[in-house]
Amino acid sequence: MSAELYIKIDQNVKVNKKKVLLSDIASLHCTNHDIKKELSNCMVLTITGSESGIYAMTVLAVIELIHRKRPDITVVNEGESDFVIEYVAEEDRNIKKKEAKNKGYEYAKVVFVSLVAFIGSAFTIMTFNLDVSVGDLFDNIYRWFTGVEKSGAPTILEFSYCIGIAVGIVVFFNHFSRKKLTVDPTPIHVEMRNYEKQVNQALIEDASREGKTIDVS
Amino acid sequence: MFLNGVAMCIIGLCAGTMVAAGTFAFIVMIGIFTRMADRTHTSAYISIYENAVILGGAIGNILFIYNVRLPLYGAGLVLFGAFSGIFVGSLAIALAEVLKVFPILVARIKLIEGLPILVLSVAAGKAVGSLIQFIFGWT
Numbered sequence: 001m002s003a004e005l006y007i008k009i010d011q012n013v014k015v016n017k018k019k020v021l022l023s024d025i026a027s028l029h030c031t032n033h034d035i036k037k038e039l040s041n042c043m044v045l046t047i048t049g050s051e052s053g054i055y056a057m058t059v060l061a062v063i064e065l066i067h068r069k070r071p072d073i074t075v076v077n078e079g080e081s082d083f084v085i086e087y088v089a090e091e092d093r094n095i096k097k098k099e100a101k102n103k104g105y106e107y108a109k110v111v112f113v114s115l116v117a118f119i120g121s122a123f124t125i126m127t128f129n130l131d132v133s134v135g136d137l138f139d140n141i142y143r144w145f146t147g148v149e150k151s152g153a154p155t156i157l158e159f160s161y162c163i164g165i166a167v168g169i170v171v172f173f174n175h176f177s178r179k180k181l182t183v184d185p186t187p188i189h190v191e192m193r194n195y196e197k198q199v200n201q202a203l204i205e206d207a208s209r210e211g212k213t214i215d216v217s
Numbered sequence: 218m219f220l221n222g223v224a225m226c227i228i229g230l231c232a233g234t235m236v237a238a239g240t241f242a243f244i245v246m247i248g249i250f251t252r253m254a255d256r257t258h259t260s261a262y263i264s265i266y267e268n269a270v271i272l273g274g275a276i277g278n279i280l281f282i283y284n285v286r287l288p289l290y291g292a293g294l295v296l297f298g299a300f301s302g303i304f305v306g307s308l309a310i311a312l313a314e315v316l317k318v319f320p321i322l323v324a325r326i327k328l329i330e331g332l333p334i335l336v337l338s339v340a341a342g343k344a345v346g347s348l349i350q351f352i353f354g355w356t
Contacts, residue, residue, distance in 0.1 A: 109257040110265060117250055117269035119297055120304030121241070122277025128240050129281055141228060145221040157225040158282045164233020166275035172238050173267045187242070188263050191251045199255075 002072050005030045005039065008079035009059060011200045014086045016093065020045040022062070025085060035073060042069055045085060045214065052089045056207030057214040058082050064216045082204045082213070125165065134161075233278075241274060247311045249304070306343060313339075 006029040013025040022028070023040035030036040042065055045055060059082070063075045088096075129135070138157050142150040173186050185193075207213045244250075250270070254260045279285065287293055313319065323332070349355075 106259065109259050110262045113250070113253045113257060113259065113262075114265055114269040115296075115300050116253065116303050116307075117266045118273035119277075119300035120249075120308075121244070121270045121273030122280070123297075123301040123304060124240060124244055125237075125274050125278045126281045128236065129278070135282075141225065145225050146218075154283050155225070156222050157229045160226045160229025161233040162275070162279045162282055164230040165237045165278045166233075166271070167230070168234035168237025169241050169271045169274045171234070172241055173271060186264075186267060187245045188250055188254075188267050191245060191248055192254065192260055192263060195248060195251045195255060 002074055003030055003032045003035055004074045004076055005035065005066065006076045006078055007059075007062070007066075008077075009062070009083050011080045011082075011197065011204075012084050012086060014088060016088055016090075018047045018087075019043060020047065020085060020087075022066070025083075026062070026079070030073075035070065039066055039069065042066060047087050050089055050091075052092045053087050054203055054207075055085045055087065055214060056082065056204050056212065057085060058216070060216045061214050082208070084200055084203050084207075237274060241270060244270070244308070247308065247315060249307045249311055252311075253307070306340070309343065310339070 007022075007026045009026045015024050017024065020043070021040065022042040022044050025044060028036050028040055030039075044062060044065060045057070047053070047055075059077050059080065063077070066073070066075055138155075138161070139150050142148075142155060142157060173188070204213075250263070250266050251260075254263050254266060280287070289296075319335070322328075323335075328335070
């Protein structure tokens with residue numbers, strides 16, 4: 001009876017070694033432990049050259065490699081059909097470590113992006129208020145409710161609008177500071193993952209267009 | 218009088234909440250901050266960026282509505298001008314990207330080389346355009 005090997009590979013796999021084994025890129029499951037052990041040491045890719053690089057590969061190539069070793073087993077793919085292997089060279093890793101140690105540089109970047117976010121949001125809400133004439137509208141609403149013209153000084157209406165803006169953003173982002181309102185990830189978090197997925201997809205499609213994908217021949 | 222106050226309070230709160238949700242949903246979905254976090258390799262700090270958006274929106278609105286004076290003079294002008302400029306520049310390009318202006322243009326005229334020059338030209342065009350607008354007072 002032929003055993004079944006289940007493999008699952010993520011869309012983006014980071015490796016540090018030049019000799020990439022099956023167990024480095026995939027999670028494996030097989031009812032027969034010996035087969036699993038034997039195949040986890042199956043060589044998937046040998047990286048030539050010492051620079052960091054990105055290699056696109058199809059799962060068919062992986063299945064072919066497995067079948068070359070054990071033609072009798074059935075491979076069941078539970079993961080992506082195309083994926084990228086990102087090789088990070090030793091020196092690049094050291095640079096990254098150095099950069100990670102250099103917290104000042106990182107904080108400077110965070111401060112920069114935060115400033116863009118802070119002042120940009122302030123700018124956005126002000127342009128919105130001006131663009132749709134929130135002030136004029138508030139004058140009208142004040143007149144409806146009180147029958148008198150607004151004297152110019154801000155009233156309870158403006159005050160509650162300011163509170164409402166803050167409440168709206170906090171509810172939308174689902175957290176304030178470290179305190180999360182619910183367990184869901186925040187919208188920026190979701191967008192971040194979406195963006196990473198699109199980048200991987202573009203890398204895979206680029207490689208396939210240039211014929212650089214590692215596939216069955 | 219009291220009921221009027223209550224009604225205005227409710228209107229203000231609801232209006233503010235919906236305006237905030239709409240406006241800030243827009244700037245998040247357009248993906249400026251995710252892009253910046255990715256470029257600067259600081260995606261671990263996105264909760265700080267979210268806080269900055271929350272504070273910026275809330276405080277900016279208060280400054281606008283209450284006409285608060287911030288006597289920072291030149292430093293304040295440069296700070297606000299530069300960073301709101303960076304933000305609007307990213308917003309404009311992000312919008313063009315969402316509407317697929319460049320992919321369609323590039324595909325139509327079969328442009329293969331020179332994409333960096335195209336991007337640079339867009340940036341320079343926006344800078345020169347707004348300079349001309351402000352110098353000649355076309356606002």
